[in-house]
Amino acid sequence: MAQVETFYYDNAIVRKFAYATMLWAVVGMLVGLIAAFQLIWPELNLGIPYTTFGRIRPLHTNAAIFAFVGNGIYMGVYYSLQRLLKTRMFSNVLSNIHFWGWQSIIVMAAVTLPLGITSAKEYAELEWPIDIAIALVWVVFGINMFGTILKRRENHMYVAIWFYIATWITITVLHICNNIEIPVSATKSYNIFAGVQDALVQWWYAHNAVAFFLTTPYLGLMYYFLPKAANRPIYSYKLSIIHFWALIFIYIWAGPHHLLYTSLPDWAQSLGTVFSVMLIAPSWGGMLNGLLTLRGAWDRVRQDPVLKFMVVAITAYGMATFEGPMLSIKSVNAISHYTDWTIGHVHIGTLGWNGFLTFGILYWLIPRMFNTKLYSLKLANVHFWIGTLGIAFYAIPLYFAGWVQSLMWKEFTPDGFLKYGNFLETVTQIMPMYYIRALGGTIYFIGTLVMIYNLIKTIRQGEFIGDEAAEAPARLATDNVHKGEHWHRWIERRPIQMLIASAILILIGGLVEITPMVMIESNVPKIASVKPYTPLELHGRDLYIREGCLGCHSQMIRPFRSETERYGEYSKSGEFIYDRPFLWGSKRTGPDLHREGGKYPDSWHYNHMVDPQSMSPGSIMPPYPWMLRDEMNLSTLPRKIKVLTMLGTPYPQGYEDQAVADLKKQAAEIAGRLRIDGVKDSKLEKREIVALIAYLQRLGTDIKPKPATN
Amino acid sequence: MYKYILESAGSINWMAISALLTFVTIFVVSAAMAFRSTPAYLNKMSNLPLDDSILQTSETDFRHEEK
Known part of the structure; x- marks a missing residue:
């Protein structure tokens, strides 16, 4: 037998990530709560741009996924890997670079997203300098992880480590592919893919961010911490x-x-x-493997809050991974897509699976690292019950809201007209559900605060x-001692080969x-009448992105009669070939906007942005007074045209020099029409609102005859 | 040539069929390697999380292949 060596596990880095996951849990959930309450009281943005729903929604999702869950992953990986x-x-140095680098990225996200600096790609909103920082810190994590694996004392790699390896390589591939973009300035870039191609790459990324950031690393943690907590293999x-x-x-x-019927x-x-x-099979295999680990130990589950949290987490994983495939069936998706059903579904995953597993691990880990017992088992049990109630109060109303609203969208009268032709009727109907959801979120948040109090006292x-x-x-050395062994044992002793296989x-x-989507032109048939955006429309589009409008408005009319009756002709892939990024959206808190162009006069849009409720009584859209006040910043416009030309948008040669003049000309025309309708502002043609109106009036008009705009 | 093959993606569904075949292959191979593993190996692997250090490990259940 080899000589026994003494060494030391590094708990300091685990403690850092544990503190970070607790801190960001509070921040991420608090921002989510604010967003939930804004859907009830839109004026909660206090009239300032930085706290408006469209900007803080991505802040919430990024904080929950990459800050709360991200730090939870690292906490568990650094503890279990060693x-x-x-x-x-x-390397202690790499561990610390990883920790501080990741926290810096989170802080940069927390600053840039409220400022409206976003690439508009869901769960990948951060702009290119931060994308590069993420890549560098992720590589540091990878070097540290593989360095640790290479200097290991245990020959065989437990299955949790396979999940960590698959996570690392897949996130690397996804992050790079989805963020290939050409910078316009330090805070703005355009993606190399456009329209449908961009949509496919984005949702390939976003779905697998769920798969390989929220799922596979947590499965690795489940395979380590559940046996630990249950004290059985x-x-x-x-x-x-x-x-x-x-x-x-x-x-x-x-x-x-994510793109069915698009x-x-x-x-x-x-x-x-x-x-x-097909995903049901392995997902439920994993869930059952977790739950059956507790066979014969269910009496302990009744008493031990750690196991309680883990059991509910694994059950939530099972529920979400059953529901996900169901939602992927086209006929179910026709009902669920764009509704709150999806929001309920993802929160079963984040609050139940990620949240509860993280809480369970924290309750198990902190007392051990601090060589003490948990301060209060009673408080942990209280947390468990109010957390579980919080999930129920959060998700169930949203399921109900999703079904009700979708069925209202699709309901026709016997005469063949939409029964609820006014979109807002379907919103006011589900408002009680939004109240209950906010209550559920509050309960869950209070539970988290109880946990943090309990853990601070424990510490x-x-x-x-x-x-x-x-x-x-x-x-x-094992090179020659395993001749004739099973090949799988060979690969799971070799991390690099495992990395390559994954x-x-x-x-x-x-x-x-x-x-094929990227290379074959026939997959995206061109439409001759679809032209590039004018400079003013382009500027308006970038403002639409800045304000996060796509968080509530889709731009993708599916080929259902209920949608074509309400919005107009269904969307064609050829209409999006100049859209960088695509802005199809994934949720309709407000109506689809793809055929918005020409539906209303310019002054309607102007007044709507001043006070949405005045034009649409009952609307839950916040006002945007700053867009009427702020002047357009055109400093990067020539560069934008240049970059888009380089990417294939057919602007005339040298158009970047002409763009600002053309923009001003079009702005003056819109300002003129607004003045006729009584808008009084001597600098109207310089205001941001004019660009936004130009963009909204352009939407979807390329393939329909141009109506009078006023 | 590659464009010709890719162009036919929409008409002959070869992608779905090849994807299914690849999955079946992977499933069969992973199932085979799981079921061909020896009980000693499976026992050692499943007990790995429970042994942080030999200070907490019984003498009988670690590094089975050296025995």
Whole structure:
């Protein structure tokens, strides 16, 4: 037997990430709560742009995913990796660069998103300098993780580590592919993909951010911390092997289920549906493996809050992974898409699966690192029950709201007219559900505060063990001692080979779906009448992006009679070829805007932005007074035209020099029409609102005869 | 040539079929390797999270392949 070595686990870095996940949990949930209350009282933005729903919604999602869950992942990975491999982390310096780098990125996100600096791609909103910072910090994490694996004392890599490896390589691929963009300035860039292609790449990314950031690393944590907390091995290691390989292969294909009935080619939609349905099998395999680990220990679940949290987390994982495939079936998706059903679904995942598993791990981890007992089991049990209630109060009303609103959208009178032709009728109907949702979010948030109080008291009564002593034998050279062994044992002892195998598997799905979309022109038929945006419309479009309008308004009319009756002709893929980024959206808190152009006079839009309720009684859209006040900043316009020309938008040669003059000309025309309708502002043609109106009046008009604009 | 193959994506559904075949292959291979694993190996692997250090490990259940 090899010589036994003494070494120390680094708990200091685990503690840092644990504190960070607690801090960002509060921030992320608080911003989410504010957003939920703004849907009831729009004036809660206090009349300032930085706190308006469109800007803080991405702040909430980014904080919840990358700050709260992200730090939760690192906390669990840094703790479990060392112990599973019987070694300290590869480098204290890299651990700390990773920690402080990640927190800096979160702070940059918290500053830039309220400022309206966004690339408008859901869950990838951060602009290019921050994207580069994310890539660098992620590589530091990777070097530290693989360095640790390479200097391990344990020959075999436990299944949790496979999940960590798959997470690392897949997030690397997704982040790079979805953020290939050409900078216009330090705070603005245009994506190299446009329209439908951009949509496919984006949702391939976004779905797999759910898969490989919110799921696979947490499955790794489940496979480590559940056996730890239950003090018994995982139910079936065989099942975990199948779970891992099947899950990572299937997950990567499912992205197109976010684009059913859109302008995405049918074959891509079908692939998304088929693989989403297949996902039930490995997902439920993993869930059952987790729950069955507790066989014979259910008496302990009744008493131990850690196990309670974990059981509900795994159950929520099972619910979400059953619901996800169901929502990917086209006929179900026809009802669920654009509604609050989706919001309810994702919160079962984040509040239940990610939230509760993180809480369970924190309750288990903090007392151990501080060599003490949990301050109050009673408080932890209180947290468990109010957290569970919070999830129920959050999600159930949203399911109900989704069904009600969608069915109202689709209901016709016996004479063949839409029964609820005014979109707002369907909004006011579900307002009570929004109240209950906000209540549910508040309850869940209070539970989190109770946990933090409990953990702070635990920390204060204990003594931190920064370097935890451990002993293990040195690793033996294994090159020749395993002749004739099973090949899988060979690969799971070799991290680099495991990395390559995982990469090949996840790349198959991505390449097969995306390559034809990007390379084959017939997948996006061109429409001759579709022209590039004018400089003023382009500027208005970038303001639409800045304000996060796509958080509430879609620009994708599906080919249903209920939609074409309400909005107009269904959307064609050829209409989006100059859209960088695409702005189809994923939720209709307000109506679709793809055929908005020419529906109302310019002055209607002007007055609507001053006070939405005055034009649309009962509307929950906030006012945008700053757009009427602020002047357009045109300093980057020539560069924007230049970049778009480079990417293939057919502006005339040298048009960047002409763009500002053309913009002013069009702005003067719109200002003139507004003045005729009684708008009094001597600088009207310089205001941002004029650009926004130009963009809204252009939407969807390329393929229909141009109506009078006033 | 590659464009010709890719152009046919929409008409012959070869992508869905190849995707399904790839998945079945992966599933069968991973199931085979799971079921061909020895009980000693599975026992050792599933107990890994429970052993942070040999200070907490029984002498009988670690590094089974050296025995």
